[in-house]
Amino acid sequence: MKMTDSDFAFWMGDVQARMEAALARLLPAASLVPARLHEAMRYAVLEGGKRVRPMLCFAAGELTGAAQGRLEIAAAAVELVHAYSLVHDDLPCMDDDVLRRGKRTVHVEYDEATALLVGDALHSLAFQLLAEHRLAEDAALQLEMVRTLAQAAGSRGMAGGQQIDLAATGKQLSVAELEFMHIHKTGSLIGAAVKLGALCGGECPRELERFAHRIGLAFQVVDDVLDAEASTATLGKTAGKDSKQGKPTYVSAMSLADARALAEELRGEAQAALQGLGARARRLGELADFIVLRKF
Amino acid sequence: MKMTDSDFAFWMGDVQARMEAALARLLPAASLVPARLHEAMRYAVLEGGKRVRPMLCFAAGELTGAAQGRLEIAAAAVELVHAYSLVHDDLPCMDDDVLRRGKRTVHVEYDEATALLVGDALHSLAFQLLAEHRLAEDAALQLEMVRTLAQAAGSRGMAGGQQIDLAATGKQLSVAELEFMHIHKTGSLIGAAVKLGALCGGECPRELERFAHRIGLAFQVVDDVLDAEASTATLGKTAGKDSKQGKPTYVSAMSLADARALAEELRGEAQAALQGLGARARRLGELADFIVLRKF
Numbered sequence: 316m317k318m319t320d321s322d323f324a325f326w327m328g329d330v331q332a333r334m335e336a337a338l339a340r341l342l343p344a345a346s347l348v349p350a351r352l353h354e355a356m357r358y359a360v361l362e363g364g365k366r367v368r369p370m371l372c373f374a375a376g377e378l379t380g381a382a383q384g385r386l387e388i389a390a391a392a393v394e395l396v397h398a399y400s401l402v403h404d405d406l407p408c409m410d411d412d413v414l415r416r417g418k419r420t421v422h423v424e425y426d427e428a429t430a431l432l433v434g435d436a437l438h439s440l441a442f443q444l445l446a447e448h449r450l451a452e453d454a455a456l457q458l459e460m461v462r463t464l465a466q467a468a469g470s471r472g473m474a475g476g477q478q479i480d481l482a483a484t485g486k487q488l489s490v491a492e493l494e495f496m497h498i499h500k501t502g503s504l505i506g507a508a509v510k511l512g513a514l515c516g517g518e519c520p521r522e523l524e525r526f527a528h529r530i531g532l533a534f535q536v537v538d539d540v541l542d543a544e545a546s547t548a549t550l551g552k553t554a555g556k557d558s559k560q561g562k563p564t565y566v567s568a569m570s571l572a573d574a575r576a577l578a579e580e581l582r583g584e585a586q587a588a589l590q591g592l593g594a595r596a597r598r599l600g601e602l603a604d605f606i607v608l609r610k611f
Numbered sequence: 612m613k614m615t616d617s618d619f620a621f622w623m624g625d626v627q628a629r630m631e632a633a634l635a636r637l638l639p640a641a642s643l644v645p646a647r648l649h650e651a652m653r654y655a656v657l658e659g660g661k662r663v664r665p666m667l668c669f670a671a672g673e674l675t676g677a678a679q680g681r682l683e684i685a686a687a688a689v690e691l692v693h694a695y696s697l698v699h700d701d702l703p704c705m706d707d708d709v710l711r712r713g714k715r716t717v718h719v720e721y722d723e724a725t726a727l728l729v730g731d732a733l734h735s736l737a738f739q740l741l742a743e744h745r746l747a748e749d750a751a752l753q754l755e756m757v758r759t760l761a762q763a764a765g766s767r768g769m770a771g772g773q774q775i776d777l778a779a780t781g782k783q784l785s786v787a788e789l790e791f792m793h794i795h796k797t798g799s800l801i802g803a804a805v806k807l808g809a810l811c812g813g814e815c816p817r818e819l820e821r822f823a824h825r826i827g828l829a830f831q832v833v834d835d836v837l838d839a840e841a842s843t844a845t846l847g848k849t850a851g852k853d854s855k856q857g858k859p860t861y862v863s864a865m866s867l868a869d870a871r872a873l874a875e876e877l878r879g880e881a882q883a884a885l886q887g888l889g890a891r892a893r894r895l896g897e898l899a900d901f902i903v904l905r906k907f
Contacts, residue, residue: 348771349766351774351778352766352770352774353766399731403727403731408724408727409724409727426704427704428705429774429777431699431702431705431727432766432773432777434731435695435699435731435764435770436771438734438735439761439765439766439768440761440765442738442757443757443758443762443765446757447758453750454749454751454753455750458750458753458754458757459742461738461739461754461757462742462743465735465736465737465742466735466739468731468735469736470639470645470649470728471639471643472735474648474728474731474732474735475644475645475648477728478645478648478725478728479645481724481725481728482647
């Protein structure tokens with residue numbers, strides 16, 4: 316059964332609204348001591364972002380029949396890790412950015428020390444959520460979620476990807492080297508979002524690993540294409556910034572047209588990975604389309 | 612049975628050596644990509660520190676008959692969280708320190724961006740360790756370890772304590788306010804070390820919570836006393852720094868003599884908390900003495 320675009324748009328809006336409510340509920344209240352930290356944590360996470368990782372988590376959970384309540388927690392944990400990485404990434408010693416999701420970055424709105432602690436506290440909170448709510452029938456499966464997220468965030472995943480990114484600034488990388496960087500920097504957390512969503516309903520089918528790998532790369536390729544094309548107003552973050560900072564991008568490593576073609580190829584491979592999974596993989600397929608065809 | 616001091620010294624040396632070996636084994640090899648990050652992670656953690664938290668973890672494990680192999684993992688997780696907090700705390704936007712454990716701080720030896728990522732990656736690795744090794748018969752108990760460490764590290768624990776510390780700089784706090792700050796900043800992780808150690812052997816006796824609370828505070832009071840008394844060479848970190856930076860300390864809130872008396876009082880209360888726990892609590896009692904009577 317092929318659904319209409321408006322059905323998918325409705326689903327996306329529903330997941331985004333659910334996530335906003337879940338995150339608002341799961342983050343410590345701004346009135347709790349230390350209030351400045353909690354206020355800044357909420358500022359960093361709420362009212363921002365497309366929530367792509369939560370959407371992947373929910374779509375993967377649909378495949379395994381996971382309960383929505385569990386998916387909210389798992390998706391929140393992944394989104395908190397993503398949010399922490401953005402806060403740290405925006406700091407002066409990293410990308411030194413002043414605009415994120417259309418708002419002033421945390422260290423500009425508050426101060427650098429608070430931004431550092433906001434990132435650290437969001438990072439801890441992600442694991443606290445995975446441990447203090449019941450997300451699986453079997454506690455061992457839930458430990459597997461903790462392991463998956465920790466590994467994806469760590470030195471062999473996202474943080475490692477950031478380090479590779481630092482070292483790559485000012486250099487021209489090959490497409491293979493770019494791919495290696497982004498598999499760590501973006502791909503690992505996207506893979507964790509998919510896996511955690513599936514685990515909320517039981518086992519994670521093997522095919523999802525290949526799907527997540529392709530979609531993680533496609534996400535970054537499209538980001539580079541949009542960054543090269545778009546204006547700051549549309550993106551909600553400083554546009555054309557990566558290439559200005561001398562960061563290698565798919566657009567600089569190939570051409571704009573080739574990068575667009577690569578994104579399309581990866582979308583095809585992601586869809587192919589879903590072939591054997593039946594009708595319940597529909598949302599994942601729609602999301603793959605959305606991620607590659609988005610204009611922002 | 613009262614043991615001699617030399618027996619305790621031998622035990623301490625044994626735990627320290629075990630921990631050095633365990634941490635060296637559990638940290639990613641410096642040859643793994645990204646090598647600079649892994650090298651810096653090892654620099655931040657290895658060959659440094661008294662390993663007070665691991666010792667508390669081992670001593671609590673002795674109380675519940677925990678296996679040494681499990682204690683090594685749990686203690687490593689706590690120590691990695693401690694090490695990450697030191698790396699971030701030393702950054703220019705926080706305490707801006709150049710010396711730690713007798714070595715140049717990570718951002719001085721490497722650079723700020725790497726130090727930021729080192730902290731982040733150690734933080735993730737701590738949770739990865741707690742999830743990927745078998746630390747309890749029951750996976751639910753192991754999830755409780757994850758929850759305990761995450762909560763102790765987060766905005767209502769250590770990171771929150773750092774934020775309170777930031778806000779307190781340049782202010783005179785009351786003893787009650789100082790206590791509130793340190794219960795978060797130092798006490799929560801010390802409490803987690805004790806609890807995780809005990810959980811490796813089964814249940815955590817309630818008395819340990821009171822013990823950990825008193826010992827966590829005593830640790831900080833003694834730190835302030837030593838900081839006021841000692842030279843940089845003895846401490847292995849910049850001495851007299853807290854008071855110079857306008858940070859409130861127990862010595863500034865009371866007097867040196869009163870701070871010493873408070874440490875002694877807390878030691879007595881910690882020992883009293885162990886009363887009902889029998890002979891297997893011996894190491895915890897010896898550690899309480901060591902923490903209060905140490906000269907460095």
